[in-house]
Structure formats: C-alpha cells, structure tokens
Amino acid sequence: GLGLLMAEALLASEGAQCLSLGTRTPLPDIRMAAMASAADIVALSFSAAYPARQALSALHALRQALPASVGVWAGGAALRDKARQLEGIRVIGDIGDTLEALREWRGSRRPDLS
Numbered sequence: 001g002l003g004l005l006m007a008e009a010l011l012a013s014e015g016a017q018c019l020s021l022g023t024r025t026p027l028p029d030i031r032m033a034a035m036a037s038a039a040d041i042v043a044l045s046f047s048a049a050y051p052a053r054q055a056l057s058a059l060h061a062l063r064q065a066l067p068a069s070v071g072v073w074a075g076g077a078a079l080r081d082k083a084r085q086l087e088g089i090r091v092i093g094d095i096g097d098t099l100e101a102l103r104e105w106r107g108s109r110r111p112d113l114s
Helices: 002-013 027-036 052-065 095-109
Strands: 041-045 071-075 090-092
Touching (some): 002 095, 041 052, 052 071, 090 095
16 A cells, blocks of 8 residues: 555646555456546556465456556556566556656657647
C-alpha cells in the first residue's frame, strides 16, 4: 500500500485525478471502477511480499479486461526484471519514474499541431 500511496501523491501533485481503491481489490472491482470513472490509466503496485507469478497473471487478466484506450501501469518490487513479460503494460521501475511516465503519457495525448 505504501508504494501506491506514494505514487498517488506524486501524480496528484501534478494535477492527476486519482481514485484509490486500496489494497487487495479484486480485478472485477478494479475494472468496474475504471469504467465507471472513465479512467485513462489504472495503476497497481505489487510489493516484494506478493508472489511475482500472481502479479503477472493478475496484470495480464486486467489488461485483457480493460479497453485498449485505458493504460495499465504497474510497479513495485514484485515486478523487478519482469517488464519483458508484460506486453501492453507500462512497468514503473522506480517510484521516481512515475512523473516521467505521466509526462510521456500526457505528451502522447497532445494533438499534433504540425
């Protein structure tokens, strides 16, 4: 929970609207909340205590359950060195990378004015 709270604080400081669902929220509930709130991004954090295999499985299932227009971001110690196994998911390697990910996402959503 602490990593997710830290990420939420960083994102909120940059004007992102965050909806915290807490820890151990079931995937169907995450999907429903994302759809009901018209979320652009769903972010999850997996601590070192969380089994990596379960984290990967949950992320793959969530990616399949959400429209392609909704980004899925994930971080935490359980995902170290797992980025190659997570196609379609933005892996945040370090809490310090959160704001860079937000800037890149915002930049990709700006219309091309040329």
